[in-house]
Amino acid sequence: MATIRDVATEAGLSTATVSRVMNNNGSVDVALVARVNEAIDRLGYRANPLGRALRRKRTPIWGFLASDIEAPFFASLLHGLEGQALINGKLLMLCNTGEDLERERQYIQTALDYQFGGLVIAAASMTATELDVLQDEMPVVLVDRVSAAYPDIDAVLVNNHLGAYSAVTHLLENGYRRIGLVAGPSDISTAHERRAGYCSALVDYGIGVTDDLVATGDFFAPSGYAAATALVTADQPADALFVANGQMAVGAYAAVRDLGLSIPDELGFATFDDDLWMTLVEPSITVVRQPAYELGEAAAHILLRREDVKDPEPGEVARHILEPELVVRASSCRGVGP
Amino acid sequence: MATIRDVATEAGLSTATVSRVMNNNGSVDVALVARVNEAIDRLGYRANPLGRALRRKRTPIWGFLASDIEAPFFASLLHGLEGQALINGKLLMLCNTGEDLERERQYIQTALDYQFGGLVIAAASMTATELDVLQDEMPVVLVDRVSAAYPDIDAVLVNNHLGAYSAVTHLLENGYRRIGLVAGPSDISTAHERRAGYCSALVDYGIGVTDDLVATGDFFAPSGYAAATALVTADQPADALFVANGQMAVGAYAAVRDLGLSIPDELGFATFDDDLWMTLVEPSITVVRQPAYELGEAAAHILLRREDVKDPEPGEVARHILEPELVVRASSCRGVGP
DNA sequence: TTCAATTGAGTAATCGATTACTCAGGAGGG
DNA sequence: CCCTCCTGAGTAATCGATTACTCAATTGAA
Numbered sequence: 001m002a003t004i005r006d007v008a009t010e011a012g013l014s015t016a017t018v019s020r021v022m023n024n025n026g027s028v029d030v031a032l033v034a035r036v037n038e039a040i041d042r043l044g045y046r047a048n049p050l051g052r053a054l055r056r057k058r059t060p061i062w063g064f065l066a067s068d069i070e071a072p073f074f075a076s077l078l079h080g081l082e083g084q085a086l087i088n089g090k091l092l093m094l095c096n097t098g099e100d101l102e103r104e105r106q107y108i109q110t111a112l113d114y115q116f117g118g119l120v121i122a123a124a125s126m127t128a129t130e131l132d133v134l135q136d137e138m139p140v141v142l143v144d145r146v147s148a149a150y151p152d153i154d155a156v157l158v159n160n161h162l163g164a165y166s167a168v169t170h171l172l173e174n175g176y177r178r179i180g181l182v183a184g185p186s187d188i189s190t191a192h193e194r195r196a197g198y199c200s201a202l203v204d205y206g207i208g209v210t211d212d213l214v215a216t217g218d219f220f221a222p223s224g225y226a227a228a229t230a231l232v233t234a235d236q237p238a239d240a241l242f243v244a245n246g247q248m249a250v251g252a253y254a255a256v257r258d259l260g261l262s263i264p265d266e267l268g269f270a271t272f273d274d275d276l277w278m279t280l281v282e283p284s285i286t287v288v289r290q291p292a293y294e295l296g297e298a299a300a301h302i303l304l305r306r307e308d309v310k311d312p313e314p315g316e317v318a319r320h321i322l323e324p325e326l327v328v329r330a331s332s333c334r335g336v337g338p
Numbered sequence: 339m340a341t342i343r344d345v346a347t348e349a350g351l352s353t354a355t356v357s358r359v360m361n362n363n364g365s366v367d368v369a370l371v372a373r374v375n376e377a378i379d380r381l382g383y384r385a386n387p388l389g390r391a392l393r394r395k396r397t398p399i400w401g402f403l404a405s406d407i408e409a410p411f412f413a414s415l416l417h418g419l420e421g422q423a424l425i426n427g428k429l430l431m432l433c434n435t436g437e438d439l440e441r442e443r444q445y446i447q448t449a450l451d452y453q454f455g456g457l458v459i460a461a462a463s464m465t466a467t468e469l470d471v472l473q474d475e476m477p478v479v480l481v482d483r484v485s486a487a488y489p490d491i492d493a494v495l496v497n498n499h500l501g502a503y504s505a506v507t508h509l510l511e512n513g514y515r516r517i518g519l520v521a522g523p524s525d526i527s528t529a530h531e532r533r534a535g536y537c538s539a540l541v542d543y544g545i546g547v548t549d550d551l552v553a554t555g556d557f558f559a560p561s562g563y564a565a566a567t568a569l570v571t572a573d574q575p576a577d578a579l580f581v582a583n584g585q586m587a588v589g590a591y592a593a594v595r596d597l598g599l600s601i602p603d604e605l606g607f608a609t610f611d612d613d614l615w616m617t618l619v620e621p622s623i624t625v626v627r628q629p630a631y632e633l634g635e636a637a638a639h640i641l642l643r644r645e646d647v648k649d650p651e652p653g654e655v656a657r658h659i660l661e662p663e664l665v666v667r668a669s670s671c672r673g674v675g676p
Numbered sequence: 677t678t679c680a681a682t683t684g685a686g687t688a689a690t691c692g693a694t695t696a697c698t699c700a701g702g703a704g705g706g
Numbered sequence: 707c708c709c710t711c712c713t714g715a716g717t718a719a720t721c722g723a724t725t726a727c728t729c730a731a732t733t734g735a736a
Contacts, residue, residue: 003692014716019694026695027714049451050392051692054721059388061431069420070413079408082434086441091448093399094430096420103424110429113387253618277615280591341722352686357724364725365684389722392691 002043011039022047053115062303063111063119065095065104071247072275073292074122077143080296081120088304090117097123112137118303120296139306141299146189154306154318156298160190160272163288163324164197164242167270170286170326171240172205174333176268180231180238181214182224182248191219194244194272213238217248224248228255232267239267240332246273253281269331272324283330291322298322340381349377360385391453400641401449401457403433403442410613411584411630412460415481418634419458426642428455435461450475456641458634477644479637484527492644492656494636498528498610501626501662502535502580505608508624508664509578510543512671514606518569518576519552520562520586529557532582532610551576555586562586566593570605577605578670584611591619607669610662621668629660636660 008015013032020026021036028036039045053059062085066074078094085092093116095107104123111119111134118139121131131150134140142155171179181198184191199209215230217223224243228251231238241256243249249271261267263283270286271278278285298320305318346353351370358364359374366374377383391397400423404412416432423430431454433445442461449457449472456477459469469488472478480493509517519536522529537547553568555561562581566589569576579594581587587609599605601621608624609616616623636658643656 004694005692015693016695016716016718017714020715023694029714032715046447046451048392048692050388050397050453051721052694054386054388054392054692054723055694057721070410070417072408075408075413078432079434082407082432086434086444091452092432094416094420094432096417096424106424109384113384114429115388250614250618257618257620275615276588277613277618280588280595280615281619282595342724343722353723354687354725355685358685361724367684370685386722389691390724392693392722393724395691 001048002045004045004047006043007036007039007045010043011035057115058117059115060089061091061093061114061116062300063093063095063107063116064122065097065107065119066122067097067099069094069096073144073246073273073290076292077122077296077299080293081300082296084297084300084304088300108134117307120299120303139303141302143295143299144190148189152317154302156295156302156320156322158190158290158295158324159321160193160324161197161200163272163290163326164194164244165201166326167272167286167288168198168201168242169205170328171242171268171270171332172201172207174264174268176240176332176334177207178213178236178238179240179242179268180228182227182231182241182243182252183214183216184219184244184248186216188219191244198242212236217244217251219245219247221247221251221254224251225255226251228252229259232256232259232261241267241269243269243271246271246275249273249275249278249285253285263331264334268334274327279329286329286332287327289325289327291324294322339386340383342383342385344381345374345377345383348381349373395453396455397453398427399429399431399452399454400638401431401433401445401454402460403435403445403457404460405435405437407432407434409585411482411611411628414630415460415634415637418631419638420634422635422638422642426638446472455645458637458641477641479640481633481637482528486527490655492640494633494640494658494660496528496628496633497659497661498531499535499538501610501628501664502532502582503539504664505610505624505626506536506539506580507543508666509580509606509608509670510539510545512602512606514578514670514672515545516551516574516576517578517580517606518566520565520569520579520581520590521552521554522557522582522586524554526557529582536580550574555582555589557583557585559585559589559592562589563593564589566590567597570594570597570599579605579607581607581609584609584613587611587613587616587623591623601669602672606672612665617667624667624670625665627663627665629662632660 004015004018007018011018013036017028017032018036020028021033064078064081068074069078082092097104116138120141120143122143122145131140131153135153140153142153144157146155146157168179181195183195186192202209212234213231215227217227228241231241241252243252256263256267263269272288274287274289278287302318342353342356345356349356351374355366355370356374358366359371402416402419406412407416420430435442454476458479458481460481460483469478469491473491478491480491484493484495506517519533521533524530540547550572551569553565555565562585566579569579579590581590594601594605601607610626612625612627616625640656
């Protein structure tokens, strides 16, 4: 492997000049720029990123912290982020926390050790780790979820309130009146906002919110099964279900199937998160689609802005809110059978 | 950030001694070991991995090269690999090639630049990149796919022949006789082997292979739709379909649904790759499940072995073949209707 | 008791880049 | 014509670790 020293020798110049040419720093005579570039080409030289990073105290690596990379939402977000990383010459390091706080802390420590160029966090609990400290060392962007404990950290979010509101309103307009909510853990901001959107829709339609029409799960499939079962087998059963995320929708759908209820006639069905299976089952499922891929891209853009110039200002916080999309399918439309 | 120099000063020793303690190298007096460790604790010192990597000419980073991280198979494989990386103190860098050769080459160059500790490749076309050269620089493991051009590279594979053989035999035993194959691109080893397994099963059952019962796709959903449509609408239509991967199965299933054919009575259905939706649709789909997560773990183990000792010997090639599992569900069993 | 071998620790070179500092030479003003 | 300022390039320090080399002290054998 050729080093910068080899290039300098080959070009008959000093390493300082070679470095200046490579980084477009300082002013170098055009003739020498050409000589350096020729030498680089002749030797097939590529700068060693480790030497560079050591000196610069910064690595062109971005970290991505997620609770579950196998979930389609995070996989898609990851994909969007990865595309932007590649374009901008960044490596992307993957951190799967699996909701484990200790792992999360460990990864953040690694990010500090390696002096990452940025960190995108879509993780479980942001209460325990001291993100403010981290933010002094590198740009940090929260995606999908925010924490009230960190109002001063950049974030890219989805308008969860609107998403839930539009889906529930849609169900109401299709004649469903007792709409059950399969909610997520209330300490996760996304779950909280979706619940609020659900409530607003009912109130705006002139229907009160009844506590026994809300069952709380943990965002995983089994809890969706349990919650849905409870809601539709109650004394006064729900006549429609709105599920707060895609994983619980899997469980909820299985529960409805096992109980032999027919969608959409006996029960309306809609959920947050789009997924392949929701178009393959009969009837297909109405969803609130999140722009996951775009979320990843937007997070990348914020990292780049924070890195290049100090814009937005250190004191200023960037909050991007992307709009979800209601995709109406058969499961929420009475009379539009299979 | 404390450096090794600070630790040396704090302990009243030289950096060499501190380094020896940290790496368990050379022999250091027990009393001094304790002094060094105390100093490390007092300062909260963590070694800078960049300085270390520069000197050692090796980074504890693994690269993972896949064509599509959003595909559940690769996502699961990635997850298995990531788990092992974490346990063994490695970082995992993600490389999504999207079947693009140029991207693939670019990423491999990056792996060389950063002096990665290993590379796991589950990528499209291994014909263009010179993997032999790469292998001299770092351990390389192929997963899922192999290339005849590189017989001397370690690989972790699935027994595709057996998987296809058992699924097709199962269909035959359930009375289906004209079994159509939705095949993958023949230049990809997995597709080739699955086709061979399909053929063997037919031959062993005393039925010849008919060319018009094989339609070739490209491993993506739309091609599955087209291939399935062709097979079941032919003059002499297939009475069952075996699909060579999960993505094409999505298309094939949609085609069957659009044509209004009833599974399993009018048409038997089975596919490679398990996925969530295959248990949610009516009837549920019989699949050949691949141990994707374990594939990732096995790849990690090979990297570790290559790194630690030279075992297997440089001349020796490690080939792990994992067994797939036939999961029988309703779609392949006549008379067991919805 | 003396000398070689071994042990334990320090000094300084090194990995490969960036950049503060230095300095020669040319331009421009007085 | 001389002095100052500016430009362009080189020298060498630096980032933070590892390790070859060196050397003093201790052990063991003759």
